[in-house]
Amino acid sequence: MDGQPGAAALSSPGPRVKASLVLGSESFAINSEFGTLSEQLAAVKEKSMAVLKEHIARHNAPNEVPDEAAEGESDSEGEAAACRQPAEET
Secondary structure: OOOOOOHHHHHOOOOOEEEEEEEOOEEEEEEEOOOOHHHHHHHHHHHHHHHHHHHHHHHOOOOOOOHHHHHHHHHHHHHHHHHHOOOOOO
């Protein structure tokens, strides 16, 4: 080293940005090896978001609404529609 504090970081090969995600019982190691520090951070962020999105899609419950809730909504909507009907003019 020549006394400059950042000289070792600039000359060291390999990734400078590493992340590990632990999602439940699964763990993921994410790193980026190319580009400047800010480019590596952006790449790790994108990879992390992709892993998280895949994990959520794989473990997410279906978005279907149970039949009971749907029936309850339709009843109240029907009552509200009946109240809003204008009176017939003669």
